[in-house]
Every structure is written in C-alpha cells, then in structure tokens.
Amino acid sequence: MGPSISINNVSLRYENNIILEDISTVLEAGQCHVVMGPNGGGKTSLLRSLLGLTPFKGKINVHWSDKKGNIGYVPQKAAFEPSLPLTVLDFILLNQTRTPLFFNFNKKHKAKALQQLARVGMEDRALLRMGQLSGGEQQRVLFAQALLDDPDLLILDEPTNGMDENGVRYFESLIAELVKEKKTILVVHHDISAVRRLKATVHIVNGKLLESGDAESVLQPTKIERLFNHYRSNSANIKSEVA
Amino acid sequence: METLRLLASQGAQAGWLSESFSYAFMVNALVAALLVGPLLGGLGTLVIAKRLAFFSEAVGHAALTGIAIGVLLGEPPENPIIGLFCFCMIFALLLHFVRNRTAVPYDTLVGVFLAVALAGGAALLMYVARKINIHMLENVLFGSILTITDFDLLVLGVSCLLIIVGLMFTFNRILLASISPDIAKVRGHNTHFYDYLFVMMVTLVTIAAVKIVGAVLVGALLLIPGATARLMTKNMGSFVLLSSFLATLSCIIGTLLPMELKWPIPSGASIILVSATFFLIATVYRIFGRS
Numbered sequence: 001m002g003p004s005i006s007i008n009n010v011s012l013r014y015e016n017n018i019i020l021e022d023i024s025t026v027l028e029a030g031q032c033h034v035v036m037g038p039n040g041g042g043k044t045s046l047l048r049s050l051l052g053l054t055p056f057k058g059k060i061n062v063h064w065s066d067k068k069g070n071i072g073y074v075p076q077k078a079a080f081e082p083s084l085p086l087t088v089l090d091f092i093l094l095n096q097t098r099t100p101l102f103f104n105f106n107k108k109h110k111a112k113a114l115q116q117l118a119r120v121g122m123e124d125r126a127l128l129r130m131g132q133l134s135g136g137e138q139q140r141v142l143f144a145q146a147l148l149d150d151p152d153l154l155i156l157d158e159p160t161n162g163m164d165e166n167g168v169r170y171f172e173s174l175i176a177e178l179v180k181e182k183k184t185i186l187v188v189h190h191d192i193s194a195v196r197r198l199k200a201t202v203h204i205v206n207g208k209l210l211e212s213g214d215a216e217s218v219l220q221p222t223k224i225e226r227l228f229n230h231y232r233s234n235s236a237n238i239k240s241e242v243a
Numbered sequence: 244m245e246t247l248r249l250l251a252s253q254g255a256q257a258g259w260l261s262e263s264f265s266y267a268f269m270v271n272a273l274v275a276a277l278l279v280g281p282l283l284g285g286l287g288t289l290v291i292a293k294r295l296a297f298f299s300e301a302v303g304h305a306a307l308t309g310i311a312i313g314v315l316l317g318e319p320p321e322n323p324i325i326g327l328f329c330f331c332m333i334f335a336l337l338l339h340f341v342r343n344r345t346a347v348p349y350d351t352l353v354g355v356f357l358a359v360a361l362a363g364g365a366a367l368l369m370y371v372a373r374k375i376n377i378h379m380l381e382n383v384l385f386g387s388i389l390t391i392t393d394f395d396l397l398v399l400g401v402s403c404l405l406i407i408v409g410l411m412f413t414f415n416r417i418l419l420a421s422i423s424p425d426i427a428k429v430r431g432h433n434t435h436f437y438d439y440l441f442v443m444m445v446t447l448v449t450i451a452a453v454k455i456v457g458a459v460l461v462g463a464l465l466l467i468p469g470a471t472a473r474l475m476t477k478n479m480g481s482f483v484l485l486s487s488f489l490a491t492l493s494c495i496i497g498t499l500l501p502m503e504l505k506w507p508i509p510s511g512a513s514i515i516l517v518s519a520t521f522f523l524i525a526t527v528y529r530i531f532g533r534s
Contacts, residue, residue, distance in 0.1 A: 051429055073429040078422065083473060084292055086422070090479045093415075094422075095430065100414035102285070102483035127477070145426065155429075 002152040002184025003064045004029035005050065010058035012045050019045045020056070023209045029065065030182035032175060032200035034189050034215075038228050041206040043188045044076060047157055050186070062153070069153065072146030076157040076188075080138065082131030088141050089113055089126040095145045120144045121170060135162025143171070154178065156187045160194065172197055192219055204228075244393055247274070263502040272388035272455060272510065274396055276494030278403045279452045283461075284490030285410065286448055287469035288483045289441060293421040297350055298338070298442075299462040301357040302449050305334040306458030308364030310383050311371050320375040321382065321390055324398065327458075328450050334360055335446045339439060386457030386511030388498055395454050402451035406444050417441050418479070455494065457511030464490060467518040474525040493518035 005027040012020040020042045027033045035043045049056040051073060080086065086094075090101055092113040099106060117123040120140040130138065139159055146154060160168045168191075175198060178185060189195050195202060195215055202218040204210040204227045211218050211227060218227075248270045255265035263269045290299050306327055313326020338356045342349055368380070382390050420427040420434040427434050445465070452461045472486035497514030500506070506513070 048425075051425075053425055053428055071429055073426060075423065075425050078426070080422065081292075085473060085476050085478055085482045086292075086418075087478045091422075094419050095426070098412065098415055100411055100483075101418070101479040102414070103411065104480065129477075142426075 001065045001182045002030050003062045003069065004184070005153075005186075006059075006061045006063065007046075007050070008059040008061075010046070010049060010056055010060060012042070012049060012054065012056040018207060020049070020205075021208050023058070023205070025203065025209055025212055027184065027186060028201070029063070029184050030179070032179050032185040032187065032198055034187050034195050034198060034200045034202050035205055036189060036192075036195065036202060036228075037205040037210075043205050044157055046205060047155055047186065047188060051155060064152070070149040070151040072149065072151030072154045074139070074142045074146045074154075074156040074159045076161065077135075078138065078142060080130035080133075082129065084129070084131060086130050087127050088117065088122060088130060088133070091130050091141060092116055092145060092148070096148055116144045116148055117141070119147060119174070136160075136164055136167050139163055140167065143174070152183055154183055154185045156185070158188050158190065160189070160191065168194060192224070195219065244271070244274070244396065261499075261503060263499065268389050268391060269498075269502060271391040271393070271396060272498045273495065275388075275391050275399055275455045276498050276514075277491065278396075278399050279448070279455060280491030280494040281487040282403050282406055282448055283452060283456075283464045283494075284468045284472075284487035285483050286406070286444060287465040287467075287490065288472070288479075288486050289414070289417055289421075290445065290465050291469045291473060292418055293441070295445070296462075296466050297353045298335075299445055299449070299465045301338075301353050301360070301462075302331055302335050302446055303458050303460070303462035304357055305331055305360040305364075306449065306453060306461075307384065308360045308367065309334075310380060310458070311364050311367035314371045314375060315367060320371075320379045322392075322395070322454075323383075324450070327383075327453065331446050331450055332443065335442045336439065339442050343435065343438075381509070382457075383453055384457050384459045385509040386453070386455050386460065386514070388455060388510045391454050399451045399454075402447050406448060409440065409444060413437060413440060414483075455498070455510055456514055457509065460511040460515050463515045464493070464518060467515065467522050468493060471518075471522040471525045474522075474529050489518065489521050493521065 007023055007025050010020055010023045035046060037043050045054060048054040050060055089110065093101060093104060093109060096113055097109050099109065114123050114126060117126055120143050122137065122140050122144060125133065125137060139161055143159055160171055163171065175185060196219060200215060201212065202215050203212045204218060248267045251260060251264040251270045254260035255262055290296060309327040309330030310323050312330055313323025314320045316326060318326055334356065338352065342352055416427065416432050417437045420432060420437045424434045449461050456464050468490035469486045471489055472482050476482040476485050493514050497517040498510055501508050501513045
C-alpha cells in the first residue's frame with residue numbers, strides 16, 4: 001500500500017520570485033494524483049519539494065502505512081550525451097546494482113534489468129546508447145528505472161513528454177495497473193484528455209493550489225481557461241516595478 | 244622488488260629480455276606503469292562522463308605550485324610529495340566547494356583557479372630557483388623513470404589499492420550522480436559525497452603518477468585513453484576496460500621505447516605520444532572505417 005502525503009503551508013521562492021505560496025492539501029494513499037497548471041506554475045517545484053530536492057518553507061509529511069517503502073522518480077528530462085557509450089541496459093544496471101559496470105558479469109542482474117525494460121516495451125533497445133534514443137524512448141527507460149525497486153510511491157514529472165500515442169496508452173495502462181496494486185502515484189501532466197482517461201484526482205497549481213478534485217469536476221471546459229491562465233495575480237506588481 | 248629486479252637482470256643476462264631490463268630503474272618504471280596505467284585509464288572514463296577534462300588538466304598544472312611550496316618548505320626537490328599532495332588536494336576540494344556554492348560556470352571557475360595556481364607557482368619558482376638546480380624540476384613536471392624509487396612504488400601501490408577498492412564500491416554511484424543527480428538523490432545517494440570522493444581520487448592518482456608521467460602531462464593520460472576507447476566501444480563496461488588497457492599499454496610502450504631506441508625524451512612525453520598515436524588510429528578508423 002502506498003503512503004498518504006500531507007502538504008502543509010508549503011512556500012518556495014527563488015530570491016524575489018515566488019514559486020509556491022502557502023500550499024496545503026492531502027494526497028490520499030493508493031490513488032493517482034495529477035498535478036496540472038500553466039508553465040512556470042510551480043508543478044515541478046512542488047514535486048521537487050516533496051522529494052527533498054529543493055529547500056522550502058512549510059511541512060511535507062509522507063505517512064507510510066507500515067514501514068517506509070521505496071520511492072520511484074521519473075524526472076522531467078535527463079541529459080544523456082549521445083557519444084557516451086552508456087547503453088539502456090547499463091543505465092538500468094547503474095540504478096539496480098552496486099557491482100561496477102566494468103565488473104558486472106552477473107547474468108541474474110542482466111536478466112532482471114531486461115525484465116524491467118520489457119515492462120515498458122524497451123527490451124529490444126537494451127543495447128542502444130541512451131543518447132541515441134528519442135525523447136519518448138528515454139522517458140520509457142526512466143520509467144523502467146523508477147519501477148526497479150517495486151516502489152510504493154511513484155513521482156513522475158511529465159512522464160509522457162515526447163511519447164507517441166502508443167507510448168502514452170501504454171503508460172496509462174501501466175498507471176492503471178499500479179493503482180490497482182494500491183500504489184500512490186503523483187504525476188505532473190499537461191494533456192487534459194489523457195488526464196481524463198487516468199481517472200485521477202486532479203490538483204491545479206499556479207503558484208497556489210487553485211483547485212482539487214476528480215477530473216470530471218475540475219477539468220470542466222468553463223473552468224479550464226481561468227485555471228490555466230499563464231499570468232499570476234502578482235504580474236501586475238511586476239509590470240508596475242518595470243515601469 | 245629486489246627479487247623482481249634480480250630476475251629481470253638474470254633474464255637480460257640470459258638474453259631472454261632486452262638489455263634495458265638489467266637496469267633497476269627500468270624495472271621500477273615498468274612496475275609503476277603497470278600500477279598507474281589501469282587506474283588512469285579507468286578513472287579517465289569517469290572524467291569524460293563527468294566532463295571534468297579541464298579540471299584534471301588543472302590539477303596537474305597546479306602541481307607546479309605544490310612542488311614549489313614543498314621545496315620552499317624544505318622538502319627534497321626531487322620528491323616534494325607533501326607539498327604536492329597538500330596543495331593539489333586543497334586546490335581540487337576548494338574548487339568544488341566554490342562550484343557548489345556559486346553560479347559561476349564550471350569551466351570559468353576552473354580557468355580562474357588554474358590561472359591563480361600557475362601565477363602563484365611561477366612566482367614561487369623564482370625563489371625556489373635560488374635554492375636548487377631548476378632543471379631538477381623538469382623531472383617532476385614531465386616525468387622521469389630514472390627517479391622512481393621503492394618509496395615511490397610504495398606510495399603508488401597504496402594509492403592504487405585505495406582507489407581501486409573505492410571504485411569497486413562507488414563507480415556506479417559516481418556515474419549515476421553525474422548523469423542524473425536527482426535520481427541519485429531520490430535513491431538516497433549523497434551526490435556531494437560522491438563528487439568530492441571522485442575529485443579526491445583524481446587528485447590522488449595525479450600525484451601518484453607524477454614521477455612517471457609528469458605533473459603537466461598526467462591530465463592527458465587521464466583523457467586520451469578514455470577518448471580513444473569512447474570511439475571504439477559500445478557499452479560502459481568495455482569502455483572502462485579498453486581505456487584501462489590502452490593507458491597501461493601506453494605506459495609500458497612509452498617507458499620502453501625511448502630506452503630501446505635510445506631517444507633522449509622524458510617518459511611522460513613518450514607515454515603521451517604513444518597514447519595519442521592510439522587516438523589517432525582510432526579516429527582515422529572511425530572516419531574512414533564507416534565510409
């Protein structure tokens with residue numbers, strides 16, 4: 001069973017730029033939660049705060065039902081240099097085992113890594129360099145990496161970026177499978193129709209938490225334009241400062 | 244070591260080995276090459292993956308100042324190991340400390356540190372030149388197999404052992420921390436610790452290899468075998484193994500060749516030229532082998 005997460009008065013700013021302001025909510029355990037909002041609205045910052053990757057004010061508590069479980073994370077993107085001979089299999093092994101890549105002759109390790117790649121339909125690309133893959137394929141490998149330790153909490157930052165339609169559908173079926181297993185999933189997503197298909201709890205963030213609820217009630221056509229407005233209330237202050 | 248030198252000498256007298264092996268310094272140099280080669284090649288792959296080529300060059304060049312400080316503080320000019328070790332380690336750790344706390348681009352920061360270290364070294368060498376024959380420093384800067392002692396081999400052996408054991412446990416994590424620090428952090432790895440550990444390993448191997456390759460050229464031996472192996476390999480395992488093999492081969496050939504052909508060139512220059520030849524061959528193969 002995945003954990004529930006309570007977020008209390010979380011604020012984050014970089015110098016004078018307010019990224020998140022007084023966000024409080026509870027993410028129920030064993031559900032899929034989607035964070036949506038306009039560009040620069042603070043979605044990734046919220047995820048990074050939750051993972052402890054960026055300092056913030058306020059409190060975030062992860063409540064595990066039993067002992068602390070594993071966390072899987074798919075970042076928005078990872079820069080893989082095309083000329084570095086790091087294969088897809090190497091990347092998975094890197095995350096899976098401490099045995100150095102130049103000394104890893106363990107067939108069990110490789111079989112497990114290939115099994116993980118098969119889950120995301122990438123086992124036939126195992127020997128390609130990471131830098132040779134398309135953006136969507138890299139996302140699939142990052143997703144396989146996140147699933148390695150059978151995590152109870154999955155945090156995914158725009159995991160379908162660059163994926164083709166097949167990839168997106170495949171990802172959705174995996175998410176549905178994980179929700180059935182009562183994992184807690186937190187996803188940043190941009191595609192409204194894809195989010196509707198996920199049947200998740202949707203949280204709209206634009207500096208503040210604007211709205212939370214099921215996809216049907218939050219993503220109503222009449223609300224979307226207001227919720228996804230790129231500009232924030234403090235943009236008027238900035239304009240006056242510039243003037 | 245004495246037994247090894249005796250065996251090599253007997254082998255040379257019996258005609259099984261070249262005459263060069265009858266010299267003790269030659270055996271010492273080859274043992275040093277066999278110790279330092281795999282390590283420089285292996286670490287070099289991480290230097291390339293982490294894009295720290297400029298940094299490894301800077302540490303080598305900073306050795307100049309370390310040597311000057313060591314000699315000024317009374318160390319023997321042919322082996323100022325404490326000054327060298329302390330200055331290079333402080334240089335490397337301070338550079339990374341500042342990098343982690345400022346937004347200055349990394350290559351700019353390395354450039355600044357390198358310039359300061361070189362300027363300091365140049366200034367101090369003026370004082371050092373009054374105390375010793377300045378040509379003795381050439382051995383440290385460009386390597387000299389004649390000066391390798393049993394103590395140097397001991398330092399080299401201990402350094403190699405420490406780094407190899409360290410790498411066996413941390414190679415994957417150092418690499419992951421450089422490719423995706425966020426994933427590494429979420430997995431509970433202390434990315435700063437692995438960064439500093441790697442910087443210390445590079446500095447240690449630089450210092451350990453000074454006698455054979457020379458302080459100025461050791462950075463090149465961290466890079467060239469790795470760059471060659473990158474052209475020829477398809478996965479990380481073979482990348483590291485080939486880089487180590489090429490670095491070792493360069494060290495052995497570069498040490499033996501000037502002796503056999505009686506060329507009056509320093510071992511460091513010879514090793515780097517052999518290594519560069521491998522790189523040239525690999526580059527030509529990649530360019531024309533594909534077309």
